Amino acid sequence: MSSFVLQFLNGLTSASTLFMVAAGLSLIFGITRVLNFAHGSMYMLGIYLAYSAIGAFSVGGVLTPVAFWGGILCAAVLVGMVGALVELTVLRRVYRSPELFQLLATFGVVLLTKDLVLWFWGPEDLLGPRAPGLGGAVEILGSPFPEYDLFLIVVGPLILGLLWLLLHSTRWGLLIRAATQDREMAAALGINQKLLFTSTFALGAFLAGLGGALQIPREPAQHFLDFTVIVDAFVVVVVGGMGSIPGAFLAALLIGEVKALCIGIGEIGAFGFGISLPKLTLVVESLVMAAVLIFRPWGLMGRALAVLPDAGEARPLLARNTAATRMAGVAIVAALAITPAFANQYSLVLLVDILIFALFAASLHFLMGPSGMASFGHAAYFGLGAYAAALAFKQAGLPMEISILVGPLVAVLAALSFGWFCVRLSGVYLAMLTLAFAQITWSVIYQWDGFTGGSNGLVGVWPAPWLSGRISYFYLVLLLCGGAVLILRRIIFSPFGYALRACRDSPMRAAAIGINVSRFQWMAFLVAGGFAGLAGALFAFSKGSISPEVLAIGQSVDGLVMVLLGGVQTISGPLVGAAVFTWLQELVARHIDYWRALLGMIIIVIVVAFPHGIVGQLFSRNRAKE
Amino acid sequence: MTILRVEGISKSYSGALALDNLSFELQAGEIIAMIGPNGAGKTTCFNILHGQLRADSGQVFVGDACTSRMDTPAILRLGVGRTFQIAATFHSFTVAENVQMALLARRGLLWNLHSQAGDLCRKEADQLLEQLGMLAHAARACSVLSYGDLKRVELAMALAGDPILLLMDEPTAGMAPRERLQLMALVVRLARERKLSVLFTEHDMDIVFAHADRILLLEQGRLICQGTPAMVRADPRAQRAYLGDNRD
Ligand SMILES: Nc1ncnc2c1ncn2[C@@H]1O[C@H](COP(=O)(O)OP(=O)(O)O)[C@@H](O)[C@H]1O
Ligand SMILES: [Mg+2]
Numbered sequence: 001m002s003s004f005v006l007q008f009l010n011g012l013t014s015a016s017t018l019f020m021v022a023a024g025l026s027l028i029f030g031i032t033r034v035l036n037f038a039h040g041s042m043y044m045l046g047i048y049l050a051y052s053a054i055g056a057f058s059v060g061g062v063l064t065p066v067a068f069w070g071g072i073l074c075a076a077v078l079v080g081m082v083g084a085l086v087e088l089t090v091l092r093r094v095y096r097s098p099e100l101f102q103l104l105a106t107f108g109v110v111l112l113t114k115d116l117v118l119w120f121w122g123p124e125d126l127l128g129p130r131a132p133g134l135g136g137a138v139e140i141l142g143s144p145f146p147e148y149d150l151f152l153i154v155v156g157p158l159i160l161g162l163l164w165l166l167l168h169s170t171r172w173g174l175l176i177r178a179a180t181q182d183r184e185m186a187a188a189l190g191i192n193q194k195l196l197f198t199s200t201f202a203l204g205a206f207l208a209g210l211g212g213a214l215q216i217p218r219e220p221a222q223h224f225l226d227f228t229v230i231v232d233a234f235v236v237v238v239v240g241g242m243g244s245i246p247g248a249f250l251a252a253l254l255i256g257e258v259k260a261l262c263i264g265i266g267e268i269g270a271f272g273f274g275i276s277l278p279k280l281t282l283v284v285e286s287l288v289m290a291a292v293l294i295f296r297p298w299g300l301m302g303r304a305l306a307v308l309p310d311a312g313e314a315r316p317l318l319a320r321n322t323a324a325t326r327m328a329g330v331a332i333v334a335a336l337a338i339t340p341a342f343a344n345q346y347s348l349v350l351l352v353d354i355l356i357f358a359l360f361a362a363s364l365h366f367l368m369g370p371s372g373m374a375s376f377g378h379a380a381y382f383g384l385g386a387y388a389a390a391l392a393f394k395q396a397g398l399p400m401e402i403s404i405l406v407g408p409l410v411a412v413l414a415a416l417s418f419g420w421f422c423v424r425l426s427g428v429y430l431a432m433l434t435l436a437f438a439q440i441t442w443s444v445i446y447q448w449d450g451f452t453g454g455s456n457g458l459v460g461v462w463p464a465p466w467l468s469g470r471i472s473y474f475y476l477v478l479l480l481c482g483g484a485v486l487i488l489r490r491i492i493f494s495p496f497g498y499a500l501r502a503c504r505d506s507p508m509r510a511a512a513i514g515i516n517v518s519r520f521q522w523m524a525f526l527v528a529g530g531f532a533g534l535a536g537a538l539f540a541f542s543k544g545s546i547s548p549e550v551l552a553i554g555q556s557v558d559g560l561v562m563v564l565l566g567g568v569q570t571i572s573g574p575l576v577g578a579a580v581f582t583w584l585q586e587l588v589a590r591h592i593d594y595w596r597a598l599l600g601m602i603i604i605v606i607v608v609a610f611p612h613g614i615v616g617q618l619f620s621r622n623r624a625k626e
Numbered sequence: 627m628t629i630l631r632v633e634g635i636s637k638s639y640s641g642a643l644a645l646d647n648l649s650f651e652l653q654a655g656e657i658i659a660m661i662g663p664n665g666a667g668k669t670t671c672f673n674i675l676h677g678q679l680r681a682d683s684g685q686v687f688v689g690d691a692c693t694s695r696m697d698t699p700a701i702l703r704l705g706v707g708r709t710f711q712i713a714a715t716f717h718s719f720t721v722a723e724n725v726q727m728a729l730l731a732r733r734g735l736l737w738n739l740h741s742q743a744g745d746l747c748r749k750e751a752d753q754l755l756e757q758l759g760m761l762a763h764a765a766r767a768c769s770v771l772s773y774g775d776l777k778r779v780e781l782a783m784a785l786a787g788d789p790i791l792l793l794m795d796e797p798t799a800g801m802a803p804r805e806r807l808q809l810m811a812l813v814v815r816l817a818r819e820r821k822l823s824v825l826f827t828e829h830d831m832d833i834v835f836a837h838a839d840r841i842l843l844l845e846q847g848r849l850i851c852q853g854t855p856a857m858v859r860a861d862p863r864a865q866r867a868y869l870g871d872n873r874d
Contacts, residue, residue: 318718320744491739498743499736502716502727509714512676513728513783514702515736 002141007264008257009140013149015256016156020211021229022236022248023163024204030180030243031200034091034102035428038109040230042079042205045113046212047221048121049075051128054216058129065132076210083205087198093608095197099427100374104564105607107557110226111600117223119594128216135217148217155214159207160249167245176200180243208233227553231439235285238432239292241302250300258288279447286436290421293433297425318501318571320493336478340471348470349542352477354582356539359481361562361578362488362571363531369568370492371524372504373422374431377438378559380418381411381529383551385536387445387452390461390546395451400464404537411533412526414441419525423518426507438556446548457547461540477538484531489571491527500524565603627654628687629791629823630675635684635694636847637670644670646847647684652791657817657824659834662844668827669711671844672795675825676708677701688791702732707789711796711827713776715768721779722764725751728786754782757816774801777809785816792817794826798833806830810837835859 025039054071058064086109094102134151137144167173175196212225236255240247259281292300319325336355340348364378388410393403418437422430445452452458467473491497502510503517510517540546549555558581566577581599588595630652637645645667652658660668673679675686677698685694688704696704715724729747730736755761758778763771768779777797784792797813798806810833817824828834834841834855841858843851851861858864 320742493742493744494740495730495736495738495743495746497739498719498723498727499731501718505716505718506714508678508710509716509780509783511678511698512702512708512710512714513731513787514699515731516699520736 002143004264005141006143006145007260009145009149009153010263011257011260012153012156012253013256014259015252016152016159017211017215018232018236018256019156019249019252020159020214021208021233022240022252023159023245024207024211025233026237026240026243026245026248027176027200027207028204029237029428031176032091032095032197033099034095034106035099035431036204037103037106037230038086038113039204039208039233040226040228041110041113042083042208043212043229043233044117044221044223044225045082046075046079046209047128047215047219047225048117048126048212049078049209050213050216051126051221052121053078054129063129063132068129068132072210072213072216075213076206079209079212080202080206082209084198084202086205087201090604090608091201092194092197097607100368100564100568101607103374104561104603107561107564108600108603108607110557111596112604113600114223114226115594115597115600119597121221121223123223125220125222127220130217152214156249156252159210160245163245172196172199231435231553232285234432234435235289237299238429239289239299241299242428244299244301247299247301254300255285255288258284280443282443283440286440289436290433293425293429294421297429318492333478333482336482337475340474345470348474350583350586352474352542353586354579355477355481356535356542357558357562357582358575358578359484359535359538360532360559361566361574362485363528363535364559365563365568365571365574366488366492366531367524367528368563369571369574370497370504371500371521371528373426373521373524374428374434374560375528375556376431376435376560377441377553377556378434378528378532379551379553379555380434380438380441381415381532382536382539382555382559383445383548384414384441385411385533386540386546386550387458387536388533389537390458390540391452393461393541394458400462400467400541404534404541407537407540408530408533411536412530414533415525415529416522419522419529422525423521435553435556438551438553442548442551442553445551452548455548457545457549459545461546462544463541467541473542477542480534480538484534485575488527488531492571496520496523561599561603565606628652629654629656629689630825631687632671632675633685633687635671635674635681635686637667637674637679637681643847645674645681648844648847648849649684650842650849650852652823652825654790654823655818655821656839657814657837658826658840658842659838660825660827660842660844661829661831661834662827665846666844667847668844669795670847672708672793672825672827675701675793676706702787705788705790706793707784707787707791708793709777709780709784709795709797711799713773713780715776715779715783717767717769720765720767721760721771721775722748722751722755724768724779725754725782725786728783732787751782751786754785757785758782758812774805774809777801781809781813785820789822791823791825794824796827796829798828798830803830806833807836813837 021039021043025036028034028036028039050072053074054063054068057067057071090105090109091102094105131148134148137146138150167177179196232255236248236251239254240249240251262281262284336351339351343351360382364375367373367375367378385407389403389407392398392406393400398406418434422433425433446455448454462468463473467476499510499515499520502515503520507517536550539550562577562581563574564577565581566573566575584599585595588598592598628651632648632650634647634649635645636643636647648671660671662668670679674681677693677696677700681694685692687693688701688706691704693701693704716727719727723744726743726747729750730743735746752761752764755764758781760775760778760782763775768776771779781797794813798809801809813824814837816822838855841852841855842849843858843864851858851864853861
């Protein structure tokens with residue numbers, strides 16, 4: 001009994017932190033309609049800055065309450081300033097750009113921050129000091145409970161109260177609420193939007209930074225916190241309802257308690273399996289989110305997003321093959337086919353990577369471009385393909401040639417079950433659900449040591465002898481990936497592909513001419529998942545080993561960057577994006593430690609220089625000429 | 627022959643009554659205008675007739691089939707097409723491709739991963755566009771068309787479904803006055819040729835009185851009078867409710 005009470009309190013503690021991060025994210029989304037992927041980075045910055053600030057304030061190494069609390073506040077304020085800086089330099093320039101392009105901009109900030117943190121603080125975990133005066137524990141029902149955690153439990157509702165006051169009794173709050181409800185109206189009222197946006201960003205970042213800084217006595221500063229936190233925050237915001245602060249609070253409580261409950265219940269036995277719930281918190285969390293979204297598509301307290309008047313996301317017509325493009329395609333394939341004659345081993349390995357990721361990016365583009373469904377969890381299908389192939393080979397002892405086919409098959413099955421839920425939603429909600437499913441898949445693979453090798457992954461996944469040479473495997477990959485990309489292209493121009501574009505352009509009109517929109521979108525998941533799975537299977541056999549990294553969020557993000565960098569509006573764009581990204585990663589990563597920062601900078605520069613996307617830019621220039 | 631029979635449909639949005647026990651009938655080949663001030667419930671009625679919304683109570687019959695519980699594709703198969711108050715087309719397609727999509731959907735040819743969609747049903751699409759005077763624009767992108775032309779494309783898409791009943795929600799809204807008269811004359815000509823029944827909403831009374839066989843006047847979700855243009859024009863309730871100073 002007492003352990004349940006303690007777990008309940010633990011749940012409240014984590015709910016407080018979750019709420020602080022999610023409230024900022026929700027506010028920013030409510031006002032600017034930007035889905036800020038960099039919000040987790042702000043949290044991470046908060047915890048690192050708090051570590052350093054407390055250290056700097058502890059004169060002579062003596063930790064005083066002033067040093068501790070001053071350090072935390074200082075960290076939060078600094079993060080708020082970083083938020084304002086990001087808004088002023090990057091996001092301000094992309095508010096009128098397509099949604100996905102804004103997302104790319106925030107990815108740039110994520111990459112940049114990640115490497116800055118690595119560069120400044122190094123890769124080791126940094127453990128902060130305990131809070132002076134709150135370092136002890138109190139007795140609750142006979143068990144000790146940390147005082148500091150009790151303090152955090154109070155902080156959450158306190159912040160909620162302060163935010164409520166801020167929103168309901170100041171002029172600024174009034175403007176915020178007006179702008180959240182109706183952007184156009186607020187603009188018409190002559191509200192200084194720029195100031196409003198910047199201050200919202202600063203406040204949101206401040207809250208995330210505070211949430212991070214306050215964690216310093218409880219958990220070490222780690223450089224992968226940005227992704228774990230952003231996923232949690234997204235889940236909370238989506239469950240609570242985009243833009244709703246009380247909703248975020250409610251959802252944080254729900255998620256925090258669900259997590260604590262999993263830990264409290266511990267191991268359960270069912271059907272002869274021992275299921276360890278503490279290891280599967282992420283799965284349970286995602287299931288809660290999926291359940292909420294299915295019954296309340298706009299979250300617990302959210303309202304249907306007012307459909308913004310089409311932000312002028314002009315999509316060009318798809319260019320059909322001309323003699324010139326056909327020639328170019330043949331030339332590229334021919335050039336690739338003769339490379340083994342003069343390329344060295346190293347270049348061949350790189351080319352195989354590029355081909356595999358080109359297929360991965362093309363399959364993601366199929367969902368994001370023609371089908372209009374942004375997937376933030378596409379690595380799930382890639383990774384499942386890789387694991388299914390590797391497991392078929394290692395555990396089931398199937399020959400390599402069959403195992404490679406098992407990959408896409410399993411990916412298709414996963415896409416069918418995930419997609420069934422996803423197509424019930426749209427926009428960012430859909431994207432979040434794909435992310436949740438990917439996280440579920442990741443944690444199952446990660447935790448299932450006995451079968452999947454857990455965090456170590458699987459080794460010894462080598463191709464059959466006749467394909468084991470670098471050159472022969474290169475030809476296999478060229479054949480399969482090249483063929484798959486051509487098939488995808490064919491599908492985009494087929495009636496099925498046209499129907500998908502129709503559903504994207506105007507779901508209402510598509511339904512009115514008799515297209516079953518959700519069924520077509522469901523099948524789009526099948527196609528995209530299957531081809532991503534094929535890429536994954538080929539990847540597994542090209543490396544000889546795989547680890548859970550292949551289906552981690554980082555892999556999904558890489559895919560998104562490839563597609564967005566190349567341009568979501570063209571079919572060849574993602575292929576180019578994948579090639580450039582993979583090549584850059586390989587080339588730069590060998591010479592420069594901080595290649596992600598470089599990539600982040602490049603992305604930001606591109607986004608700021610071409611606020612309508614590279615392809616969009618060319619497109620509008622062409623139109624101006626007309 | 628009765629094409630459409632609406633029996634006492636009501637619909638409320640979170641308590642506010644948008645349609646209140648509405649009943650009317652539409653005979654084969656009739657062209658009926660539904661008029662009424664903004665917010666009277668016209669669009670709501672269209673959405674129910676076309677399966678985008680469910681009525682809270684009441685029934686709708688198309689021919690002999692009760693459509694109250696049917697979804698849009700099923701209602702389409704009964705031969706009911708529609709255009710929207712705000713023209714909805716596929717803006718990354720050309721004009722011809724939009725119509726081709728409607729034709730492909732109508733014939734159940736969309737589950738095809740192999741053929742080139744741009745080549746299918748092209749001739750039929752061109753024929754439809756020709757009838758609507760849009761053939762010259764066939765290869766243009768929908769995103770660069772004028773609003774009036776978009777409405778024509780939409781009309782072509784609705785006709786591609788070979789309807790027996792066409793629902794048109796404010797077909798001429800957002801058009802220049804000259805264009806309005808032209809478009810409506812075209813619709814009426816096509817309807818008479820194809821023996822098509824039409825139910826349309828319209829704010830321009832000149833158009834309504836020129837083309838409608840019968841008029842339904844809605845106010846706050848209720849049918850307050852119906853009849854031939856002459857009857858409605860003479861009806862004091864209609865004059866008070868709509869035709870007085872509210873003419874736009
Ligand atoms: N989705 C909706 N939610 C709530 N109220 C609605 C919705 N759509 C329409 N209404 C209300 O129903 C009434 C009828 O609207 P509508 O059918 O659009 O009228 P009309 O097309 O005649 O202008 C109006 O009072 C309108 O405010
Ligand atoms: Mg209307």
